[in-house]
Amino acid sequence: MRVVTQQEIGGPEVLHVEEAQTPSPLPSEVLVAVRATGLNPVDAAIRSGGFPVFGRPPFVLGWDVSGVVTEVVPGVNRFQVGDEVYGMPLFPRPAGAYAEFVAAPSRQLALKPRSIDHVHAGALPLAGLTAWQALVDVADVQQGQRVLVHAAGGGVGHLAVQIAKHLGAYVIGTASAGKHEFVRDLGADEVVDYRAVDFTEAVHDVDVVLELVGGDYGTRSIEVLRTGGLLVTAVERDNADLAARTRAAGRRFAGITVEPDGAGLERLAELVDAGRLRVHVEHALPLEDAAKAHALLESGLRGKVVLTI
Ligand SMILES: NC(=O)c1ccc[n+]([C@@H]2O[C@H](COP(=O)([O-])OP(=O)(O)OC[C@H]3O[C@@H](n4cnc5c(N)ncnc54)[C@H](OP(=O)(O)O)[C@@H]3O)[C@@H](O)[C@H]2O)c1
Structure with a gap:
């Protein structure tokens, strides 16, 4: 699969696309084909060394995902292949969401709000x-x-x-x-x-x-x-x-530190589908433009910036 990775700490220009092994979901997890991944200031802080929680590069940034379940490990009963889900799995440990696939604990995901597309759902979790x-x-x-x-x-x-x-x-x-x-x-x-x-x-x-x-x-x-x-x-x-x-x-x-929260995601999805919560995406760029997206992330955004896959 394609991922955005970095070999060194630095500015947005260190981000580039590489091939990597598709993750295998463990018990309690599902595999999600990521359609969109939202960017957050913490991503820029890790990229640039300001928040060194991942250790030395290489690593894959990102937590916000919206996508489609492609594999369900036996024992997981909340989702089926084909379900559209969203979430912020594993935070603050690496989730590797700037990627075509993410393996995530099922209870850290929820069904995506029905009334919005993946680009907007991918901007919502964190x-x-x-x-x-x-x-x-x-x-x-x-x-x-x-x-x-x-x-x-x-x-x-x-x-x-x-x-x-x-x-x-x-x-x-x-x-x-x-x-x-x-x-x-x-x-x-x-x-x-x-x-x-x-x-x-x-x-x-x-x-x-x-x-x-x-x-x-x-x-x-x-x-x-x-x-x-x-x-x-x-x-x-x-x-x-x-x-x-x-x-x-x-x-x-x-x-406060935000925590993965499937129940919270369900409440947010209800609010979105009831027309009470609108996600504003200012920019949506393809995965290949991660460096450009990070420059936008650090420019005092209105709402969110998202990478699409
Ligand atoms: N602890 C946690 O778990 C957690 C979780 C999420 C976010 N955060 C942190 O919370 C902060 C905000 O996150 P975010 O995702 O909302 O960031 P963001 O999307 O980059 O938004 C930053 C906003 O701050 C505004 N701003 C800048 N200086 C300001 C000031 N002096 N007074 C008022 N507004 C100002 C900017 O717009 P204008 O200046 O144009 O108004 C911009 O809209 C970041 O530091 C992030 O790391 C922490």
């Missing part, structure tokens, strides 16, 4: 599960709460805005001006241009902040939370100083 696990499992957002989503026009943010609205929240997003119409169309009640305005002056009495930027955003976000409010960060999750400061200010802190 970003969608991050938003879902943060807002539903961790924050337990309730009707009428005020939720601030940072980086609301990005991969996670654009889904988080819609999920928070679905939960009945009043949603405020931060985004650069060029993304405001996009974020409002997703359902945000307010959008703050973080380049023109200090968000700590524009936003107040928030119940939940979803922090997706890093740097000083966590510390500054403490100010906009009401007493007892919750700061959820996907970027500064192991920042003990930020956690301590948040708690000292009478607010709550949660760092």
Whole structure:
């Protein structure tokens, strides 16, 4: 099969297509012919050495898959050959999703949303599960709460805005001006241009902040939370100083790492098929253009970029 791989750590140009052995599914797994694989900032961090969880190259990046089941190992009863599935298997261990085939534990997949194609389904798992696990499992957002989503026009943010609205929240997003119409169309009640305005002056009495930027955003976000409010960060999750400061200010802190989650994928698929959750794919490129796709990934995207097979 064809895979995108790299022989060295570096910029997008290190990515190239090679032939590799098709994986054999183990007990509990299915083999999926990948039709589309979504890109995420963590892919770029591993490629460039910023997040060295795979060790030295060569390795194959990627977790997001949408595709068709081509082999089911005896003992797996959830899927049949021909089923259209999607998921984020094995994260954060290598799944090798920039490839024609992926072997994945069946319970880390779900049936793909029926109402969207593989390109859009392949963009959903990692970003969608991050938003879902943060807002539903961790924050337990309730009707009428005020939720601030940072980086609301990005991969996670654009889904988080819609999920928070679905939960009945009043949603405020931060985004650069060029993304405001996009974020409002997703359902945000307010959008703050973080380049023109200090968000700590524009936003107040928030119940939940979803922090997706890093740097000083966590510390500054403490100010906009009401007493007892919750700061959820996907970027500064192991920042003990930020956690301590948040708690000292009478607010709550949660760092999150997204986890494979078949049940979460089923909920996301239901929302998509009910017309409550829209995945925005800004660019879809063939596997051979992985380097170009990575350059786009690092350019401050609206929504998602996807490789197609
Ligand atoms: N812990 C986890 O498990 C986990 C899971 C998923 C993602 N993450 C992390 O979460 C972050 C976001 O991921 P993503 O997939 O949404 O990334 P993304 O698609 O690349 O989106 C980044 C967005 O950030 C916006 N942005 C940049 N600087 C900003 C600022 N100062 N204030 C507000 N918005 C700003 C950009 O748009 P504009 O500047 O044009 O508005 C862009 O839309 C990344 O650091 C990623 O690694 C962590």
